[in-house]
Amino acid sequence: MDITFWTGIVGSLVLVTGAAWPEPKTGTPPTRSSKNWLLAVGAALMLLYAILGWKEGGAVFFVILEILVVIAAVLMMADVDDRIDAVALSVSGAGLIAWSLYLFEGYNTIIFIVGLVGIGLGYAFRMGTLRRGVALTLGSALIALFSYLEASWIFFWLNVFFALFSAYYVGKAFGKPNPSPAQ
Secondary structure (H helix, E strand, C coil): CCHHHHHHHHHHHHHHHHHHCCCCCCCCCHHHCHHHHHHHHHHHHHHHHHHHHHHCCCCCHHHHHHHHHHHHHHHHHCCCCHHHHHHHHHHHHHHHHHHHHHCCCCCHHHHHHHHHHHHHHHHHCCCCCHHHHHHHHHHHHHHHHHHHHHCCHHHHHHHHHHHHHHHHHHHHHHHCCCCCCCC
16 A cells, blocks of 8 residues: 555545534634534645556546645635626636536546535635535545546545435434524
């Protein structure tokens, strides 16, 4: 086992811990959230893992994924408005779709890109929102499928766990009773 493998394991553990970490109270600044710090540090470690893996012959698509995730993490930590996040990540995602189509290795590339955009938006949306949880859940599930098809097991298990924890928080959000309007 080499440095690439251990970088992937540590990065995955940090990201999964971030996914499992409870959402902070609404109004908490992103830089004061342990969850956000775990997600940001995990993203940086996974970018390093993806680059090392690519240099060893792995898929470039994981580097593309992690570039977008790091951009999203920066937007998240900078507390950029969701509308600006959506535009920035949509434009980035569109550029990455074009790049991926240029590198086209099969129709599973489309699965990857849609998952990539979902994860990027999920990172950038405000903490504790339903749309953040849904975007992270769907994006992670699609990246897990792509990782399975590519036989990239660290990315596969990372995204399976990330999707499960994100889905848990989506379910928790749906389970909250809606306050009744004042009469």
